[in-house]
Amino acid sequence: MSRYRAWFVDQWGEPETLRLGDAQAVPAAPGEVPIRVHAAGINFFDLLQIRGQYQIKPPFPFVPGAEVAGVREDTGERVFAFASQGGYGERILASANRVFPTPPQLSDVQAAGFLVVYHTSWFVLVERAQLRAGETLLVHAGASGTGMSAIEIGKALGARVIATASSEAKREFCLSCGADRVIDYTNPAWADQVKAEFGGVDVVYDPVGGDAFDLSFKCINPGGRVAIVGFASGRIPSIAANRLLLKNASAVGCFWGNHVMHHPSYLAETQTALNGLLAEGKLKVQIGSQYPFADAPRALRDVDQRKILGKGVLVL
Numbered sequence: 215m216s217r218y219r220a221w222f223v224d225q226w227g228e229p230e231t232l233r234l235g236d237a238q239a240v241p242a243a244p245g246e247v248p249i250r251v252h253a254a255g256i257n258f259f260d261l262l263q264i265r266g267q268y269q270i271k272p273p274f275p276f277v278p279g280a281e282v283a284g285v286r287e288d289t290g291e292r293v294f295a296f297a298s299q300g301g302y303g304e305r306i307l308a309s310a311n312r313v314f315p316t317p318p319q320l321s322d323v324q325a326a327g328f329l330v331v332y333h334t335s336w337f338v339l340v341e342r343a344q345l346r347a348g349e350t351l352l353v354h355a356g357a358s359g360t361g362m363s364a365i366e367i368g369k370a371l372g373a374r375v376i377a378t379a380s381s382e383a384k385r386e387f388c389l390s391c392g393a394d395r396v397i398d399y400t401n402p403a404w405a406d407q408v409k410a411e412f413g414g415v416d417v418v419y420d421p422v423g424g425d426a427f428d429l430s431f432k433c434i435n436p437g438g439r440v441a442i443v444g445f446a447s448g449r450i451p452s453i454a455a456n457r458l459l460l461k462n463a464s465a466v467g468c469f470w471g472n473h474v475m476h477h478p479s480y481l482a483e484t485q486t487a488l489n490g491l492l493a494e495g496k497l498k499v500q501i502g503s504q505y506p507f508a509d510a511p512r513a514l515r516d517v518d519q520r521k522i523l524g525k526g527v528l529v530l
């Protein structure tokens with residue numbers, strides 16, 4: 215392919231300001247893999263990035279999108295990859311150490327939505343929160359991309375999993391991912407409800423922040439860990455240190471992208487572990503929201519309006 219289409223960010227703005235343009239395909243440099251993209255994962259942080267609200271601010275113009283699946287242009291092998299940006303395009307040059315053979319259990323659409331959220335949740339639950347079999351895990355926004363992967367990995371690790379979500383349809387979705395119990399966290403009494411029903415929880419997986427984070431300390435068990443994954447609610451919360459002291463609890467920061475940058479072998483190690491769970495049939499990878507490539511702005515608007523179910527993917 216000599217030229218290819220991609221969605222460009224020319225200035226910080228809303229999804230509707232993205233421009234569908236074309237670019238010259240340049241040959242892969244040593245250490246790069248050229249991929250013909252069949253599907254691209256949509257992440258909440260894509261929205262933050264195009265608005266200029268994310269930690270990483272590439273120079274203009276840039277193509278957003280951190281994960282793709284498709285075929286290698288040079289060998290024809292099915293692959294999926296993690297990239298800092300460039301995913302919302304028909305072609306990408308990905309770093310060879312961030313490209314993996316697509317597991318046979320996954321379609322291209324599933325593979326495009328796999329890497330960021332399943333690797334993040336593995337990192338959060340295994341590496342940072344050290345979830346153990348038999349513990350109780352509370353997953354906030356269980357029907358989000360990060361949430362559904364946390365439910366599935368939590369179950370695979372032997373935890374009892376409670377998931378929160380804002381609508382009946384989303385709570386049904388959490389149950390379909392394997393959650394043992396679902397809770398409507400738009401009712402501020404949810405933490406008391408969790409305490410009354412379960413006594414408390416050992417680990418909280420929190421991609422939401424705001425009130426969800428604050429109230430989690432009401433139902434965390436002694437020795438519990440609240441894993442800080444993100445702030446989809448838009449509010450970065452604070453915590454008084456005495457609340458941690460009184461319960462011997464921990465608030466655990468979890469920034470997967472940063473960990474991967476400093477530990478280059480971690481991606482491959484995690485993928486090996488996740489391949490094992492895929493082979494055992496423990497990960498469903500439900501892509502609840504699929505969009506044609508031409509509808510990228512609409513897809514990002516749906517992220518903004520919390521309409522994504524499970525994971526969102528652009529299909530090329």
Ligand SMILES: NC(=O)c1ccc[n+]([C@@H]2O[C@H](COP(=O)([O-])OP(=O)(O)OC[C@H]3O[C@@H](n4cnc5c(N)ncnc54)[C@H](OP(=O)(O)O)[C@@H]3O)[C@@H](O)[C@H]2O)c1
Nearest residue numbers: 258355358359360379380421443444445446447468469470
């Ligand atoms: N730490 C890391 O390494 C890492 C890695 C990946 C992602 N993240 C972060 O994790 C968070 C979730 O990412 P994701 O891709 O899973 O997102 P997503 O699939 O778009 O889901 C976000 C969910 O957050 C909930 N939410 C609550 N308040 C919201 C609001 N005001 N606007 C939008 N959503 C709201 C919604 O669930 P309900 O409707 O059920 O409330 C929504 O489904 C983001 O902040 C992202 O940046 C962090």
